[in-house]
Amino acid sequence: MPNPNLPAPGKYRAALRRALSLTETTKHLEWETVEGGRFDFVAGQFVSMTRVRDGDEHTRAYSLASAPRADAGFDLCLNRVPGGLFSNYLCDLAPGAIVDFSGPHGFFILRQPIERDLVFIATGTGIAPIRGMLEALFAPGAALDREAWLLFGVRYRETILYREEFERLAAREPRFHFVPTLSRAASDWTGERGHVQEQLRARFAGRRDFDAYVCGLKAMVDDVRKILKEGFGLDRRQIHYEKYD
Numbered sequence: 614m615p616n617p618n619l620p621a622p623g624k625y626r627a628a629l630r631r632a633l634s635l636t637e638t639t640k641h642l643e644w645e646t647v648e649g650g651r652f653d654f655v656a657g658q659f660v661s662m663t664r665v666r667d668g669d670e671h672t673r674a675y676s677l678a679s680a681p682r683a684d685a686g687f688d689l690c691l692n693r694v695p696g697g698l699f700s701n702y703l704c705d706l707a708p709g710a711i712v713d714f715s716g717p718h719g720f721f722i723l724r725q726p727i728e729r730d731l732v733f734i735a736t737g738t739g740i741a742p743i744r745g746m747l748e749a750l751f752a753p754g755a756a757l758d759r760e761a762w763l764l765f766g767v768r769y770r771e772t773i774l775y776r777e778e779f780e781r782l783a784a785r786e787p788r789f790h791f792v793p794t795l796s797r798a799a800s801d802w803t804g805e806r807g808h809v810q811e812q813l814r815a816r817f818a819g820r821r822d823f824d825a826y827v828c829g830l831k832a833m834v835d836d837v838r839k840i841l842k843e844g845f846g847l848d849r850r851q852i853h854y855e856k857y858d
């Protein structure tokens with residue numbers, strides 16, 4: 614059933630304006646909507662991108678990695694999946710390339726009003742919708758009176774996506790706490806080690822007074838939901854998630 618608070622999905626065409634390599638296998642892509650009218654969305658939603666190849670139409674979902682901005686452009690953050698049809702196609706595009714998409718889709722959005730602390734939990738490119746939500750939460754003039762934590766799990770220091778951006782945000786906003794955790798840290802890494810699940814237990818066990826937003830591959834999301842529900846006793850309405858497979 615359509616949610617009256619969310620923009621209705623439509624069909625659009627976007628031009629790639631900028632492509633940045635965040636790691637050897639991850640790209641940040643900035644798009645401008647060039648056909649279909651103004652593309653409105655809420656931070657955290659996703660688009661369905663389309664590619665016609667050998668007469669067959671392929672579509673894949675990608676989370677919007679930015680908050681809505683005045684020019685109605687948007688960012689994506691995506692990983693090359695080995696042998697993957699769509700992720701490699703998008704990662705190989707050069708600025709100027711045109712892609713059709715539909716959207717916005719999905720319900721992984723910040724629930725308003727914000728009445729509890731927020732714990733964002735992401736692994737890998739699961740950071741994409743959460744980056745958009747954080748941009749919206751800490752936009753100029755948006756006064757958050759709760760604490761917000763980002764537990765971000767990746768393997769190596771070099772693969773902490775948007776690291777400088779989150780560090781700058783944490784330095785600027787006393788209510789934002791950035792906790793990158795590495796599952797394969799080098800010996801000189803002085804930050805957190807292990808998986809997001811361990812950080813969650815270490816920092817929040819015994820608390821029920823927060824809302825959680827979880828995004829990444831299915832195994833992590835299922836595991837975190839179980840900890841939050843069965844371990845901590847959170848109500849399911851406090852747990853919001855998006856799974857990537």
Ligand SMILES: Cc1cc2nc3c(=O)[nH]c(=O)nc-3n(C[C@H](O)[C@H](O)[C@H](O)COP(=O)(O)OP(=O)(O)OC[C@H]3O[C@@H](n4cnc5c(N)ncnc54)[C@H](O)[C@@H]3O)c2cc1C
Pocket residue numbers: 659673674675676677690691692693694695696697698699700701719738739741742855856857858
């Ligand atoms: C709601 C939603 C939002 C998504 N947002 C993003 C996003 O923001 N960024 C992003 O990078 N991806 C995102 N994805 C995943 C994305 O839609 C594709 O599944 C992914 O890009 C792989 O597509 P492909 O065509 O390259 O691989 P395919 O050709 O479809 O698959 C190749 C093989 O790789 C496996 N595979 C698929 N995905 C992965 C993976 N992530 N890791 C390891 N193996 C995999 C498949 O099972 C298959 O065996 C999202 C998925 C959903 C459902």
